[in-house]
Amino acid sequence: MTTGVRRWLLAASALAATVGFASPAAAAPSQPLEYVNLGDSFSAGSGVFPVAATQVAKCMQSEQNFSHRIAQQLGYRLTDVSCGGAKTQDFYAPQFDGTRAQLDALTPTTELVTLMIGGNNNNTFAGAMAACIGAMVSNPVAQTPCQAQHGAKLAEPIETQTYPALVKALSDIHDRSPQARIFIAGYPWLLPASGSCYPQMPVAAGDVPYLRALQAKLNDTVRRAAKETGATFVDMSQVSEGRDGCKPVGERWIEPMLFATQPVPVHPNAEGERAIAAEMLKAIG
Template sequence: MSTRSLGATLATLILGAATALGLARPASAAGHDYVALGDSYSSGVGAGSYTSESGDCKRSANAYPQLWRNANSPSSFRFVACSGATTTSVAGTQLGALSSSTTLVSVTAGGNDVGFADVMQTCVLRSEATCVSRVNTAVSQMRDSLPGKLDSLYAGIRSRSPQARVVVLGYPRFYKLSGSCVAGLTETERGALNNASDVLNGVLAKRAADAGFAFSSVVDEFTGHELCSGDAWLHSVTVPVANSYHPKAVGQSSGYLPAFRSAA
């Protein structure tokens, strides 16, 4: 046998063994049937260029699910994430997009279950003590009632798409502490909000792991790009108000997209 033939034979054997062990590179993403579920962090509120068909759900052409689809050309793509969604509304109105042939799912959910919008409004408009109290109420909900809601949602996803790889994405920390901001929330309020994000991400990671799903944090991607960093990928309080505390287009493309891609 020639050296070239021997090399080809060894390469074939190695590839075959790697495939049998699940070590070979997966088939092209073109083979995926991808469904994007979730709330405003998946729909792309704050990133602009909303599709006309999405209405108040505000699905953006700049959102990470659409960007992943553009780059990978999956076999099918259903983008049903919606602004304001809770775990209950995702379960009730979005899971119909899933099927037994779905192979990839992304989801963000949980922030609205603990009153994300009300927390931020309270902190912007009320006193420091009121803000911290409202944040603490949300943290209690994260620990007490949210885990069961997540378990129910994740069970619904798995029931409809038993073979799919499911990626649960977290939420960024909002503030760089001791950063460049000279007005707005106090440092105590910023720290309380960051702690709440950490607690929420911890709950999401634990429930995802227990469901057999992947969890991908976005905290690393957004580090150095929080509010008060001087290069924020998040909107501060702004007009339209709905954009406040949501990722800009760059936050979707440079924050959420890499986090999803690393786990998909």
């Protein structure tokens, strides 16, 4: 290297330092994106092993739920406070000893929020299944004993109570984390559009469409609440068609009430959580 070239390189290096340029090796390492997951047992992956050690055992939060999969794939820093049995009210107060109000996990610097919530409000899912199982037991020869007994009563609280609760919860997430992108998923189908798989799902065949319509009502309520508050709705209905709890092992994403392969029935199995993660990732982009 000639003396002139050497002097030119030294001068160029000095100029770069003066104007603030730095080599890639000297650049400060970027911080992982701050990611918070909220919600209920579908969000927690309750029933899918192994159980996460970072949440109390009562929540049955899985290390393989969709948020853990998203964080692992994208390299995000995850705070997961989802908990089995959660309602929107548990966003504002501790659900169990050792938990905190879920919204307390949010900060002004949170950049991504995912959640599933609403199915436990007004005991919608568990209450409807119990009501329809009871109706079939009390009138085993009827075609639609649950619909005949309850009519529109099971769906009414979804509009009058769950919808405003969802709007408030999503609005409060925005307020606490104004920079965050918010993604709320609908629930994958628990039952087929028609038919029956008694005794795995012990409800009358005629009440299967009745329960399916109830879930469709809830999912549409989640969608409308997301639209109202500027959150992104992740629709699971199309991709989960044919993956309900009446399908055999290997095909289903939802475990049935009886003969389930995990301790929490009528919930997503590992494949179901993987599918929710895949749809969430598509939406996140």
